[in-house]
Amino acid sequence: MGEHDDTVNYPSLRTRAIESLLVEKGILASDAVDRVVSTYEEDIGPLNGARVVARAWSDGEYKTRLLENATGAIAELGISGMQGENMVALENTSEVHNVVVCTLCSCYPWPVLGLPPYWYKSPEYRARVVVEPRAVLEELGLELDDSQELRVWDSSADIRYMVLPERPAGTDDLSEEELTELVTRDSMIGVARAGTS
Amino acid sequence: MGEHDDTVNYPSLRTRAIESLLVEKGILASDAVDRVVSTYEEDIGPLNGARVVARAWSDGEYKTRLLENATGAIAELGISGMQGENMVALENTSEVHNVVVCTLCSCYPWPVLGLPPYWYKSPEYRARVVVEPRAVLEELGLELDDSQELRVWDSSADIRYMVLPERPAGTDDLSEEELTELVTRDSMIGVARAGTS
Amino acid sequence: MARAHDIGGLKGLGRVEMEQDEPVFHSEWERRVFGITMATLGKGLFNIEQFRSGVEEIPIVPYLESSYYERWIATLERNLIRAGVVSEDEIDARTTELSHRPETEVGRREEPEFCEMLLGAIHGGMSPERELDAPKGFEIGDRVVASGTEVLTHTRLPRYVRGKTGVVVRLDKAFVFPESNAAGDGENPEWCYCVRFEAEDVWGPNAENAAPVYVDVWESYLVAA
Amino acid sequence: MARAHDIGGLKGLGRVEMEQDEPVFHSEWERRVFGITMATLGKGLFNIEQFRSGVEEIPIVPYLESSYYERWIATLERNLIRAGVVSEDEIDARTTELSHRPETEVGRREEPEFCEMLLGAIHGGMSPERELDAPKGFEIGDRVVASGTEVLTHTRLPRYVRGKTGVVVRLDKAFVFPESNAAGDGENPEWCYCVRFEAEDVWGPNAENAAPVYVDVWESYLVAA
Numbered sequence: 001m002g003e004h005d006d007t008v009n010y011p012s013l014r015t016r017a018i019e020s021l022l023v024e025k026g027i028l029a030s031d032a033v034d035r036v037v038s039t040y041e042e043d044i045g046p047l048n049g050a051r052v053v054a055r056a057w058s059d060g061e062y063k064t065r066l067l068e069n070a071t072g073a074i075a076e077l078g079i080s081g082m083q084g085e086n087m088v089a090l091e092n093t094s095e096v097h098n099v100v101v102c103t104l105c106s107c108y109p110w111p112v113l114g115l116p117p118y119w120y121k122s123p124e125y126r127a128r129v130v131v132e133p134r135a136v137l138e139e140l141g142l143e144l145d146d147s148q149e150l151r152v153w154d155s156s157a158d159i160r161y162m163v164l165p166e167r168p169a170g171t172d173d174l175s176e177e178e179l180t181e182l183v184t185r186d187s188m189i190g191v192a193r194a195g196t197s
Numbered sequence: 198m199g200e201h202d203d204t205v206n207y208p209s210l211r212t213r214a215i216e217s218l219l220v221e222k223g224i225l226a227s228d229a230v231d232r233v234v235s236t237y238e239e240d241i242g243p244l245n246g247a248r249v250v251a252r253a254w255s256d257g258e259y260k261t262r263l264l265e266n267a268t269g270a271i272a273e274l275g276i277s278g279m280q281g282e283n284m285v286a287l288e289n290t291s292e293v294h295n296v297v298v299c300t301l302c303s304c305y306p307w308p309v310l311g312l313p314p315y316w317y318k319s320p321e322y323r324a325r326v327v328v329e330p331r332a333v334l335e336e337l338g339l340e341l342d343d344s345q346e347l348r349v350w351d352s353s354a355d356i357r358y359m360v361l362p363e364r365p366a367g368t369d370d371l372s373e374e375e376l377t378e379l380v381t382r383d384s385m386i387g388v389a390r391a392g393t394s
Numbered sequence: 395m396a397r398a399h400d401i402g403g404l405k406g407l408g409r410v411e412m413e414q415d416e417p418v419f420h421s422e423w424e425r426r427v428f429g430i431t432m433a434t435l436g437k438g439l440f441n442i443e444q445f446r447s448g449v450e451e452i453p454i455v456p457y458l459e460s461s462y463y464e465r466w467i468a469t470l471e472r473n474l475i476r477a478g479v480v481s482e483d484e485i486d487a488r489t490t491e492l493s494h495r496p497e498t499e500v501g502r503r504e505e506p507e508f509c510e511m512l513l514g515a516i517h518g519g520m521s522p523e524r525e526l527d528a529p530k531g532f533e534i535g536d537r538v539v540a541s542g543t544e545v546l547t548h549t550r551l552p553r554y555v556r557g558k559t560g561v562v563v564r565l566d567k568a569f570v571f572p573e574s575n576a577a578g579d580g581e582n583p584e585w586c587y588c589v590r591f592e593a594e595d596v597w598g599p600n601a602e603n604a605a606p607v608y609v610d611v612w613e614s615y616l617v618a619a
Numbered sequence: 620m621a622r623a624h625d626i627g628g629l630k631g632l633g634r635v636e637m638e639q640d641e642p643v644f645h646s647e648w649e650r651r652v653f654g655i656t657m658a659t660l661g662k663g664l665f666n667i668e669q670f671r672s673g674v675e676e677i678p679i680v681p682y683l684e685s686s687y688y689e690r691w692i693a694t695l696e697r698n699l700i701r702a703g704v705v706s707e708d709e710i711d712a713r714t715t716e717l718s719h720r721p722e723t724e725v726g727r728r729e730e731p732e733f734c735e736m737l738l739g740a741i742h743g744g745m746s747p748e749r750e751l752d753a754p755k756g757f758e759i760g761d762r763v764v765a766s767g768t769e770v771l772t773h774t775r776l777p778r779y780v781r782g783k784t785g786v787v788v789r790l791d792k793a794f795v796f797p798e799s800n801a802a803g804d805g806e807n808p809e810w811c812y813c814v815r816f817e818a819e820d821v822w823g824p825n826a827e828n829a830a831p832v833y834v835d836v837w838e839s840y841l842v843a844a
Contacts, residue, residue, distance in 0.1 A: 015652050122635060127632050129635075140637065149830070152830050212430070228504040229429070229505065230432075279517075279520055312418055405623075406682075454632075545823055546822065547825065
């Protein structure tokens with residue numbers, strides 16, 4: 001999709017109509033709108049989650065704390081915020097693979113992953129991943145072992161999930177910072193492995 | 198909607214493609230197609246059902262037979278056929294009003310009512326009449342007494358339903374043939390009273 | 395609703411629009427689709443359950459947006475292709491040809507005997523009733539629960555009563571079981587029942603303006619309450 | 620699915636399409652819709668459940684066909700109108716004006732204090748966790764049945780587990796009950812649980828390739844199995 005120049009399309013006009021009316025009525029703070037947007041465009045994104053994962057890979061005690069109390073362990077790295085107040089981390093292993101969805105809307109752990117990508121919010125992903133998860137993951141390029149239990153987590157209430165992906169083989173010598181670069185957003189949703197594009 | 202001249206639109210082209218291929222392959226009988234169509238355009242329609250209703254209004258014993266064994270009673274008038282092999286008649290009274298739907302597709306008692314109208318097959322009718330039947334009937338111009346039990350019949354298996362509407366007041370002197378003219382298709386589905394437009 | 399068609403109770407749909415003096419068909423192609431369907435059903439190229447199942451396979455947006463007989467075209471194609479009598483490529487190619495030469499006449503062939511047989515069936519009926527030795531599992535007045543087991547293929551148990559409790563109000567005949575026949579696994583007839591479900595048992599305590607719903611149900615969809 | 624959004628398990632949808640190097644927003648208006656929503660939520664003009672409920676009120680075809688932030692515009696409008704701060708006519712009229720004079724600048728006003736408060740909430744969080752004296756009704760390992768009672772308004776129990784049996788695998792905190800808060804009837808917090816449902820218990824014996832599903836559920840949606 002990319003960025004459109006669409007100042008005269010209907011959603012754009014409608015949005016500007018709403019914004020201008022709310023400003024005139026003294027209800028909307030333009031600076032708040034600006035700041036909220038720039039926060040999610042610039043400050044809060046999947047790099048936060050990658051730092052959590054790299055730390056867990058590097059520090060067994062941290063990993064234990066992450067799996068026991070994700071919200072607290074994430075906060076140790078200075079990461080917290082809206083839609084991440086009640087976090088649970090799900091560990092992928094050779095026996096168990098976890099994948100996260102919100103079938104009812106688009107619930108997603110904002111502080112660690114930023115705002116969700118379009119496909120995560122699409123009817124196709126939401127409808128299909130609960131009933132045919134292996135097929136969906138295969139389409140997305142992730143083949144699981146038949147022996148691996150696949151678990152689908154529907155974010156239907158107020159817990160927000162992040163997946164702790166498996167640490168890729170051959171990364172023993174990497175620093176925590178180098179490990180961070182292997183951790184993709186998709187691997188923390190559970191639709192990809194870490195260390196792959 | 199009315200009739201369209203649409204020989205070049207996509208459904209028309211597609212239909213003609215299928216028909217011409219099946220004819221060439223020796224699979225389709227053009228005369229059968231013609232005859233089936235003319236049968237439902239000319240021979241089989243709600244007048245059949247109206248005759249059944251008028252007879253039931255005029256002849257108490259016939260009405261009893263209709264309510265006990267609709268298929269047999271309808272056959273007494275020489276009416277039978279596909280999608281009417283297993284009929285049930287539902288009597289509307291001052292206490293009970295019946296309305297018929299097929300939520301899953303478009304099941305309908307062809308021999309007595311012909312092919313169903315578009316609205317009967319519409320998602321709007323099918324989805325709504327089971328959950329908000331009074332609202333739907335009101336929209337269609339039929340107000341029921343709050344004291345009347347409204348029953349919705351979903352044609353989900355192989356029974357086909359026809360409603361026996363209430364005989365309008367002031368029709369004691371009418372002949373069976375004159376009564377027939379009061380019986381509309383919609384009154385036999387249960388979305389209108391007999392004797393109204 | 396695992397499939398697009400199972401929409402009983404779906405919220406958000408608009409008014410029911412009636413057409414005054416509606417014709418039986420709205421165009422010549424609707425006539426032909428209806429006739430071709432009846433004629434190919436009559437030839438046994440597919441059965442009614444497979445025909446319905448083909449409609450249900452349409453994704454929900456085109457399902458809700460297409461016209462009734464457009465859905466018939468979709469399932470007719472699907473079923474003819476599955477029957478092996480025509481391929482999608484052939485239909486595509488012929489459609490393109492016709493779009494370039496719209497004046498082309500569709501060929502004709504006649505089969506008077508088949509024609510009489512089909513008309514005989516239309517006027518005489520072809521009941522899905524079957525003999526069944528097994529005793530009926532339920533009696534009038536029995537409280538029953540409709541199956542809550544998901545069926546992802548063709549089924550005739552509307553989703554809005556799944557898992558809900560009702561009362562048997564009428565005993566019907568044994569009819570061909572659609573799930574089995576749609577799958578090509580034979581007719582496997584079962585006893586059928588009419589079950590009355592109270593509005594609050596189907597739509598919950600907030601149902602406004604609702605009413606009891608009578609649903610016709612095959613025996614294997616029911617267990618005693 | 621009484622409402623358009625409750626689509627878990629719906630068949631017939633196509634491939635999941637990923638976009639390479641997807642930006643956070645795809646256009647300026649998406650940025651503004653997101654920001655306006657957060658700012659008006661922050662002002663308390665509506666709550667998150669009312670916001671979600673407004674999305675769910677979109678009829679299914681436009682729901683499935685519109686883009687994500689188009690759905691946000693729809694619910695934002697609905698909620699601002701319900702809050703009484705703007706009317707549909709005003710929005711319509713302003714939209715028309717802007718379409719005639721697209722170069723018009725949107726006005727600005729600043730509220731530094733509110734801005735700091737909102738950013739504080741974004742970075743600090745605003746948990747829907749609430750104190751609750753009532754004891755938890757279930758323990759880990761309890762077999763539970765998810766409610767089969769239809770809810771025609773806002774609900775957070777996905778339809779695909781309604782009436783299905785699972786096992787409690789995690790005890791969560793007490794959270795605001797969405798059905799109540801969406802209706803403006805207060806927060807009425809309840810204990811929450813994570814329940815594991817086996818694939819065959821959810822999707823039936825024909826589920827191919829399915830997997831256990833973990834669903835987070837408020838206590839009043841559950842009864843002991």
